[in-house]
Amino acid sequence: MSTEVKKNSQIFQDSNKTYYPEDEIQVSSVVKELYKNNLPTELIGTGSKSFIGNKIQSANKLSLSKLSGIVEYLSQELYIKVKANTSLEFIEKELEKNNQELAFEPIDFGFIENGKSNKGTIAGYLSCNFAGSRRFKVGSVRDHILGFRGVNGKGEIIKSGGTVVKNVTGYDLSKLVTGSFGTLVALTEIVLKVLPKKKLSNTITIHTEDKRLVNKLFEKISSSSSEVSGAVYIPDEPEDENYVHNKEKVFKFNDLDSKGSFLALRVEGDKASINEKIKDLEKELELKKLNTSMLDVYQSVPFWKKINNLELFAETKNNLLRAVIPPAKGNELMQKLGNKYKYYVDWCGSLYWIEIQSQKNIKIIEIKKIIRELGGYLTIIKTSLNYNYEEAIFTVDDTRLMISEKIKKSFDPKRVFNPGKMYRGI
């Protein structure tokens, strides 16, 4: 960075070569200089998810942490416009005041990193596009982003979308930016769709070791109009001592016998509609023939929080993988995983979180191959210390990689932002 920029815009830079612009115009002028001088730069918020993705070799860091705060919150219009690095926790608290929420149920990655909550910023969360348990019912993070403002890799301020849900004016860049791991745009402002919070929730648990039955139940639930809004399967932990055995501790509830494997189904709404939905499910899933229990609202809410905090893998020292498959391939995948690994299944049979104790990377490569053969994809979320990055963190084929490279160039031709974070050369 030339001293000129610092002098002109008075943008603070600390000794670690990290810049702290205070507004969008300052972000733009920093990036213009970075662009001019070909300086690869890591974009950072609070760093809560910086462990996800490839390590970045960059001389500079651009902290967007000062771009924080609510710009406009119109609860009756079902949107909130925030500066991009507003803390996710703060946004959720503000929405809560109006009985609203981010329907995609944000995941708290803090627990797997250091055992406690650290939700980070909305920009960081959006950049990953990892939705929580309600995803199969309400859509992903990208489905709840209405618009954004940001700075591209040339330092130009750009915007896309707006505050309305129905909008086909130009390309939908909000979706493109979501899940791009900060490789396209330094976000400065985000408009999120918000929805009314469900009044109450109850959770039915079904205790079974029969994997075929589990997948059959997942299939029935997704074919049902009873509106189950959460469906997870938590198999028993492998005996291997390299895995932390914390299932019974994490899911310690009065009405839950967390020994062995179990399936948990959430229904939400007011009391009458919850009762109606449970009654329907009892019939559709023939629950009377199964070993079940019921978590009331006081247990149901914390149960799903623990799921979305990934608490089963808290502070894991092993590799953590996230795989998404077509749900009908569940039997095949469960069979292949056996009880060698610690894992659980979310999104009504679509999403697998898999922990792998592995001195070598070979097992990750094997599992990735299986997932791809099943028509899914796999992301390496967290790696053990001895991981050597032989295997790509993300799943991509050659054609999509070629297109991604072209798109990257159109936003950030000199690869200033987070080079190599997702793919080598991008």
Next chain:
Amino acid sequence: MSELVLPKIDKTTIDKKDYIFKTLGKLINPENVLSHADEIKPYETDALAAYKQTPLVVVMPENTKEVSNILKFCHEENIKVVPRGSGTGLSGGALPLQDAVLLSLGKFNKILEIDFENKCVVTQPGVTNLGLTHAVQHKGFYYAPDPSSQLACSIGGNVAENSGGVHSLKYGTTTNNILGVEMVMMDGTICRIGGKTLDQEGYDLMGLICGSEGLLGVITEVTAKILKKPQVVKAALIGFPTIEEGGNAATEIISKGIVPAGMEIMDKALIEATDNFSKAGYPREAELLLIVELDGTQSEVDGLLKEVSDICKKNNCSSLKLSKNEKERLSFWVGRKAAFPACGAMAPDYYCMDGSIPRGKLAEALLEIKTLSKKYNLPVANCFHAGDGNLHPLIMYDGGNKEELRKTEEFGAEILKTCVRLGGVITGEHGVGVEKRELMCEMFNNNDIQQQLDIKLSLDQKNLLNPGKVYPILRKCAEEGRVHVHRGEEKFPDLPRF
């Protein structure tokens, strides 16, 4: 209608028409390459029938490989290509160009796989929107987005335009309801995006392609998500004595945490027009009519209907009817669905506008449109997808009168500019196409538009795929026309537009 500026005609392409025709005839079955004036006439326009252009040739490939070969050839020979689904688009997105090959996906009309286990349908893009629902409804499933043209519009066209419908607030638009696509790029590269999984890892290329109006690639296969039909669907039909009270009720319904499956508003002019036209039995004395549809389980729907009724009463509604059965629910929609033809019956011509505004600005928007209607001395009727803020004003005029036509165009542009001023956008669901191209700069500045053009050029370096659409040619805000229907010459007069 103002004269439309289109990309400069490439004379070299026109001069080698015979060579192009012959070569295309070798790449695909020659019977599927059309160039005779009579054969290509049906392709001169889409549902924005005011604009007509004769394409150079029309090709109707039968498989992805053929599409790829055609595009590769055109790319190498610098020939423009305009892709086309069913041609029901309202913004001229499939308007042919004189020096371009028109690529019709009409022969891609088969459903390839119905996968109930994974809750999806894999289909060729030429299958109609309603065709998807028809294929799965025997097991109680349906495809959620329901544009008014769903009887005729193709699913590939839906992807290109990111089509919505009446139920978008609760169920989203096309982009929220597809899992995967196969697409051919302008240089012939075949690309698969997504599949049967939820979400895609990496750049959300599907999000980019959806709503890109045929500028980035040609869709050759779509994997669409299907949903189980809700257990119970009921509707309420509510009249209000003033625009403000009705608008406030609609806003309050949303702010109380109710998410209706559909919520529609009609103003007095439209209540009368549709009631005359379809004998829907609407409360004619009302200044504003609200239709609220709710779905879910029995107790959920009953509870929400009660809440909706209470809100409407509190806002002084003049009439309130709740559907007692499915027949009555459908009868509530009869007039609303006849909105467009009803306006067509009232005046020789009408312009249909398509802007989105924040829901809470409805009363302000309607009052402003009323003032503009007086200023231009032209009648206007308004329907509004109140759930998602999508406004469709219908301006009635006589196209035979040139001065009236000019005034109508000005009026229309002023409405869209009002939408932007109120915090909305210039198109909610009809797309930009050629129609609103020059109005893009009402919403975007040069940087915003340049970024989009850079994406376009990164995937289509020679700018050959559907050029002249979406992005302003003049880069100034010229007032151009909206959906123009002259003396019933709408391309699909039978389709209910809503």
